[in-house]
Amino acid sequence: MNHTYRYLDTVVSYTMTDVIRDHVWLFLGTLSMLLVLIIIYFARREKMQIEAARHEQEQNKLLAEALSAANQASVAKKVFLQNMSHDIRTPMNAVLGFTDLAIHVEDDTARVQDYLSKIKISGNHLLSIVNEVLEISRIESGQTKLDETICNISDIVRETDVIVREQALEKKQTFVIDIWKVKNLYIYCDKLRIKEILVNLLGNAVKYTQTGGNISLRIIQTPCDRQGYGNYEIHVKDNGCGMSQEFLEKIFVPFERQANTTISGIQGTGLGMTIIKGFVNAMEGTIDITSEENKGTEVVVHLCQKIAEPPEKSREQESVSYPPELFAGKRLLLVEDNSMNREIASALLEEAGLIVDIAENGAIAVEKVSYYPPGYYTAVLMDIQMPIMDGYTAARKIRELPDPFCAKIPIIVTELMETLGKILFGENCMM
Incomplete structure (x- = not known):
């Protein structure tokens, strides 16, 4: 009997030990999980505090930048x-x-x-x-709207030329235009905005280029990934006073000018380049400027425009003929680089009843024949030796013009004064 009690005591003792051990392990496990949760909590809390501090720093930085920009x-x-x-x-x-x-x-x-x-x-x-x-x-305010219609690039450039060339001539500057690398002249565009870009860029070139300097407008067409579109690069280059790198960084900022009117003596609001940038952005294009002080500036505008079909010529246009004879009331393009010869030749030709237009070199002659409508000039009287482009090169380029009527215009290329005698006495040599 006593033996049985001892056995039961031993069993109970072992059972109680297992229970206590199980409770201890459960307690320790629970405590461990609690500690892990506490560690995770504080780690996350610290991370959130760090992120909150970083966010606050970023916000403060943004606010500081905004305040600086506002100032x-x-x-x-x-x-x-x-x-x-x-x-x-x-x-x-x-x-x-x-x-x-x-x-x-x-x-x-x-x-x-x-x-x-x-x-x-x-x-x-x-x-x-x-x-x-x-x-x-x-x-x-984002209110710039484009009015895109079918336009001829030649017309836009010609109208720009009328505005800018007189300004350039007043400063005795050489102004050359080149659009020979434009295959598709008809495009959909906002003509007024494009012309404003050209006039503004060229106006700046004239203003900031010294007397006797050189200015050029070059338009190049390159292939475009979008079917039915063309990439058009507008290059405006001068050898004027140029700009500092410091000013280049803020050239598109409103109200900025390299020097105020009082110092430079040049009129302007400092809004021109900002306006150009706004128009270019509205056309989804880009504008890049390279400049060096006392050496000049080049501005390149990249535009992707939809190509348009040229309008059909009317019967009246197709029936226009271009006789080789020069007679009273007709317009003649006189190409001569020497101002004294130009004056004498113009006087003689006007006395003969001709209307005389003038070009200072072959490049200008080619651009004028190209830009004005067919039939505007009856013939071209071209000197041989001229700067920038001589008479032979100019005549060859005119013959290569895409418009057949302009390409076939009579051209007289020889020594000017000798040729005048032939014209006035009825002898001439057409090319």
């Missing part, structure tokens, strides 16, 4: 307004001053006309300032 914009606008106050005041004073003078002039029509012409010039300058400010406002 820079504020300073730029302040400087702009200071410069603009001078730019606006100068032509406004001219308008008021010449108006006052015109009012007090009596019986002197010539002086009144002179004052009125100066008032008009100053008024146009004021209008251009207002237009630029309004344009930049539309661009910044």
